Amino acid sequence: MSATIGNVSVETGLDVLVRRRGSLLRGRRFGLVAHQASVDSRHEHAATLLADLPRARLVRLFAPEHGLWGAAQDHAPIAGTRDPVTGLPVVSLYGERRAPTLSMLRGLDALVVDLQDVGSRYYTFVWTMALAMPVCARAGVPVIVLDRPNPLGGTVEGNVPDPAFASFVGLYPLPTRHGMTIGELAAYLNAEHRLGCDLTVIAMRGWRRSMLWEDTGVPWVAPSPNMPTPDTARVYPGGCLYEGTNLSEGRGTTRPFEWVGAPYLDAHAFADDLNRRRLPGVHFRPARFVPTFHKWAGRLCGGVQIHVTHAASFKPFITGLAVVASARRLGRRAFRWRRPPYEFEHRKLPFDILCGTDTVRRAIERGEPLATLERRWQPARARWLARRARWLAYR
Structure with a gap:
């Protein structure tokens, strides 16, 4: 089930879960947050794979920005629909409502999250997950995150945002290029921002922080329409x-x-x-x-x-x-x-x-050298790096 390049072998969290025949989900009714890049090493979609697990029942799908199949352009509201493959209802988490309601989680024993992030704070899939986690905590629904590679590896770049500028392209302060996987982010956000979620992360096998996407052997499927490669x-x-x-x-x-x-x-x-x-x-x-x-x-x-x-x-x-x-x-x-x-x-x-x-824009308007901006970011970034260190799951 692993993806291989040369002597490199990386299994995503989805690959690991399927290889274990979904033992963590046995006896559970569960929902799945996914998009078109939620595939295993053989390009099989998570919804199909998890719907076929023995003694577990996938009952509901949830779609982030761009929809379950990545058909919608940026900022386009996503309507609820029904998946033609599994026949399951697809609940939209992008539009007027960006988090599931308690009623949407009723009857679930777990919520599985399988989303391919791209390593940038602006990408909204991480924030869809982050908004779902405290609601799951209130509903008593455990969250299981299937980890995936960060396409940019473990390098960190950029400023740590001011919380006054929190938005759906940065609900919590992360550097622009955060250098973390979605599973690591889930653990970090849950602990550092007290989301209160009963969280399990199914780790990858074989991934290292020094890897870029091409090093992993994992197939690339565009996670959004304008992220083709x-x-x-x-x-x-x-x-x-x-x-x-x-x-x-x-x-x-x-x-x-x-x-x-x-x-x-x-x-x-x-x-x-x-x-x-x-x-x-x-x-x-x-x-x-x-x-x-x-x-x-x-x-x-x-x-x-x-x-x-x-x-x-x-x-x-x-x-x-x-x-x-x-x-x-x-x-x-x-x-x-x-x-x-x-x-x-x-x-x-x-x-x-x-x-x-707004300090970056104002610096550009003043013609301030970018190197000066970078130096100004260093103390806050150093503090952030120290905070996140315990939540890094990979070398």
Whole structure:
């Protein structure tokens, strides 16, 4: 059941549970929070696999942002439906309601969570899990998290957010690139933020913090429509910042988050300005593209393609900030910060809730060097790293 590359063998939590014939679920009626990337090493979906477990009964499915099968675009409300494969009801956890109600959990003996995260604080699946956990605690329903690899490995980058800027792209303070698996995050959030959940994490076998996705051998299935490859996940901690501006982040193209631009930018001037910064592990190639939907749909955008030349040294968050700072300087009056609403926040600027503070935006507006920002983050990040250390399950 494990996925193998060379002498590397990684079993996800789902693989481990299925190999054990679901012994942890025996005699239980349970629900499953899943999406289209909830597959085992043979590409079989968790809903199908767990519905077939002996002496256990899957009775309800729950879907995060983008839906059970990843068909909905970003920020699109998800309606409740019925899964055509298992015939089970699918309860939406993205829209007006982002947490299950007590009545939705009635009759369940456990809630299983199998969600592929991408290692960035903004990605909403972790927060869907975090909102469900205290409700499960009140309902007396244990939570079982099936662990999966962090595609970005164990490296940590970015600032620790100000709790005043908490939102659905950061309910609790985590650095932008947090370097934790979803199982580790569940344990950390449950303990450090006192969610009160009866939690079990089914750990992976064979995963190490030094691994990038390509090292694991685990099949990549897009966890959201605009996360088609591991390359997308690699740039996403910076690429998602473009959502807080009037730059196209490449939605409506074949390279979301790798292409960024706008009609008001000159592609070559943009690339030259960014390459002069000599950011580690990255090269900016002049690019022109026409998004088929989303920002600047049907308009020719001048921009860049972000080529990661050395994954180990690449710093996606600082790279994203550099892209925004350069676009603002070159775009002059045409550049704009996106206005709310954004991810259910109706007052604060989207860029500010993505950063978890307004100090980053204000520093960009002042033309402050990014290295100064990085130095300012270090003390809070060091404290956070010390807090999370006991919840790391892998070397």
